[in-house]
Each structure stands twice: as C-alpha cells, then as structure tokens.
Amino acid sequence: xxxxxxxxxxxxxxxxxxxxxxxxxxxxxxxxxxxxxxxxxxxxxxxxxxxxxxxxxxxxxxxxxxxxxxxxxxxxxxxxxxxxxxxxxxxxxxxxxxxxxxxxxxxxxxxxxxxxxxxxxxxxxxxxxxxxxxxxxxxxxxxxxxxxxxxxxxxxxxxxxxxxxxxxxxxxxxxxxxxxxxxxxxxxxxxxxxxxxxxx
Numbered sequence: 001x002x003x004x005x006x007x008x009x010x011x012x013x014x015x016x017x018x019x020x021x022x023x024x025x026x027x028x029x030x031x032x033x034x035x036x037x038x039x040x041x042x043x044x045x046x047x048x049x050x051x052x053x054x055x056x057x058x059x060x061x062x063x064x065x066x067x068x069x070x071x072x073x074x075x076x077x078x079x080x081x082x083x084x085x086x087x088x089x090x091x092x093x094x095x096x097x098x099x100x101x102x103x104x105x106x107x108x109x110x111x112x113x114x115x116x117x118x119x120x121x122x123x124x125x126x127x128x129x130x131x132x133x134x135x136x137x138x139x140x141x142x143x144x145x146x147x148x149x150x151x152x153x154x155x156x157x158x159x160x161x162x163x164x165x166x167x168x169x170x171x172x173x174x175x176x177x178x179x180x181x182x183x184x185x186x187x188x189x190x191x192x193x194x195x196x197x198x199x200x
Contacts, residue, residue, distance in 0.1 A: 016065050056112075056116060080181050099158075
C-alpha cells in the first residue's frame with residue numbers, strides 16, 4: 001500500500017520525536033536505525049524513505065528538534081536568575097530525555113561532526129540570542145560575553161553534576177552557579193516590568 005503524504009509526514013515526525021528523546025537518553029551511537037524504526041512501528045525501508053541521507057540526516061534533524069523543544073522554556077524566563085534557577089533543578093538533572101541537549105549530546109556531537117555539529121551550533125546560537133534579551137550590559141559585546149558565561153556555566157554545571165555519583169557534590173555544583181546569579185531588588189524590579197509589559 002502506498003503511503004500518503006500525510007502519513008509520510010506523520011512517520012517522519014514520529015521518528016524525529018523518538019530520536020530527539022532517545023539520543024538524549026542513550027547517545028547518538030547508543031541506538032541503531034533498526035531499533036529506532038521499530039520503536040515507532042516502521043521498517044528499515046520506511047525509515048530511509050523519510051531520511052535518504054541515513055543516520056547522519058536523522059541525527060542532524062533530531063538535534064535541531066531537541067533545541068526547538070527546549071527554547072520555549074528559555075524564552076519564557078523574565079530574568080537570568082530565574083532562568084538559571086529553573087535550569088539547575090533536580091528535575092532537570094534527572095530528566096535526560098527531555099532536558100537541554102547541550103549536556104546530554106555535546107560530547108556525542110563533538111565526535112560525530114559534520115551536519116550534526118552544524119545543527120548543534122545553530123541551536124546554541126539560538127540560545128545565545130535568547131539570553132541576549134535577558135542579560136545586562138552597556139553594549140552588544142558585553143551582553144554577548146555575559147550570555148556566553150551564563151550558557152557555559154549552567155550547561156557545564158549540569159554535565160558535571162550528572163556525571164558524579166555523589167548527590168551532595170552534584171547539588172553543590174548546581175547551587176554554586178545559582179548563587180553566581182542572585183536575585184537582587186533591582187533585578188526583581190526589572191523582571192516585574194518585563195512581566196507587566198508582556199501582559200500588556
């Protein structure tokens with residue numbers, strides 16, 4: 001039976017959704033095409049019909065999807081302290097399959113390279129752009145550098161905390177970064193103004 005365009009689109013969406021979740025859980029090389037296809041009820045042939053470029057095409061598109069599924073949470077933040085505190089939680093620490101792709105996939109992407117790395121780079125750049133709207137600075141360069149510091153700090157802390165077998169030390173890593181961006185009265189006032197502006 002010939003697959004309709006709508007069904008083909010649904011099949012591709014199912015594969016991308018599964019891949020973005022399973023890659024974060026098991027790593028890009030931790031799950032094969034056969035297992036991934038079976039997880040959404042497709043055959044090898046059905047997979048290559050949607051991804052003629054094979055696993056590299058899938059990984060590239062799945063990495064893009066992981067960033068897309070996380071960016072909304074970043075855009076909803078009203079301040080850097082709020083974003084940092086929301087990111088560095090125990091729930092995020094435990095949630096590999098739906099969490100930030102940077103600590104979950106960074107090492108895999110570095111080994112894979114190619115178009116997968118290009119997708120990862122675009123995702124990181126999008127996150128930086130989002131942070132630029134929240135950080136403080138006198139000019140574009142100061143805001144850009146602060147955005148890099150925030151992103152590298154929270155993602156790095158999450159990566160290290162996940163690798164440790166000491167819950168206490170993991171919590172200390174997360175809390176140390178939270179403490180680096182405390183909520184001050186001035187920041188609270190600016191955040192409140194942003195919320196009021198958004199509501200208007």
